[in-house]
Amino acid sequence: MTGTVMAASGGGALALVLLVWLLSLRLRDASIIDVFWGAGFVLIGWICAAVGDGDRGRRLLLAILVTIWGLRLAVHIGRRNLGKGEDRRYAEMRERDGERFWFTSLYRVYLVQAVAMWIVSLPLQAGAALGAGHGLGPLDAVGGAVWLVGFAFESLGDLQLDRFKADPANRGRVMDHGLWRYTRHPNYFGDATVWWGLGLVAVGAGAVAAWGFAGSILDTLLLTRVSGKPVLERDIEQRRPGYRDYVERTSGFVPLPPRPPGGAASS
Numbered sequence: 001m002t003g004t005v006m007a008a009s010g011g012g013a014l015a016l017v018l019l020v021w022l023l024s025l026r027l028r029d030a031s032i033i034d035v036f037w038g039a040g041f042v043l044i045g046w047i048c049a050a051v052g053d054g055d056r057g058r059r060l061l062l063a064i065l066v067t068i069w070g071l072r073l074a075v076h077i078g079r080r081n082l083g084k085g086e087d088r089r090y091a092e093m094r095e096r097d098g099e100r101f102w103f104t105s106l107y108r109v110y111l112v113q114a115v116a117m118w119i120v121s122l123p124l125q126a127g128a129a130l131g132a133g134h135g136l137g138p139l140d141a142v143g144g145a146v147w148l149v150g151f152a153f154e155s156l157g158d159l160q161l162d163r164f165k166a167d168p169a170n171r172g173r174v175m176d177h178g179l180w181r182y183t184r185h186p187n188y189f190g191d192a193t194v195w196w197g198l199g200l201v202a203v204g205a206g207a208v209a210a211w212g213f214a215g216s217i218l219d220t221l222l223l224t225r226v227s228g229k230p231v232l233e234r235d236i237e238q239r240r241p242g243y244r245d246y247v248e249r250t251s252g253f254v255p256l257p258p259r260p261p262g263g264a265a266s267s
Helices: 002-027 030-051 056-081 088-120 122-129 138-166 186-204 214-226 229-233 243-249
Strands: none
Touching (some): 030 088, 056 138, 122 186, 122 214, 214 229
């Protein structure tokens, strides 16, 4: 049954990104995949719940938790991107690849995200495939609590930033209030924490740590080393002159008290 869950999850992720890729060709907007990132996990979560033979309560718990997280993220990104055209990351790729972009976007953007989605969702797969006859226990409760902390951090961080950007007086200024006073990326930290919580639930089902936390590790690496923080901070100093000072006093990921002036810069 483990193989069935993994194959069904992979098939669901692949089918979704192929459909979104075809839609992106029609709309000439590759960045719509960002909206479907969270929604993809909702699909996978319910596929796992349907085909897995692990404890029913745990399957439902994982599906519900990932649905709450994924739908909020999809709605947030959809509202943020509405009417703004293609994200500059994809627009730069489109300009560089020219007429070949219709095809290069398939494997450079969409298939890569399908693979990443499948790996990050391993906690959902493990929690659904394992633990038959082994009901919810203390580790599931701890995982749920960690998930809740992450979800609250991510949601509140996004809300605070949206309100900050909505005020014309803040144009060009650096958001350094609320959760953003303690970490430059509270939304990314919250996202990673969500997946560590789901990983704990998977381990509660009997998954070895290497399987239960594989998705959590990849999600954290993507946010801190690949497509999250590095991409966002690549040229932000050019758009917000005060960002260097913000970097020097504010943790790059894990929330910490602000450093005094002259403190060492955080990565």
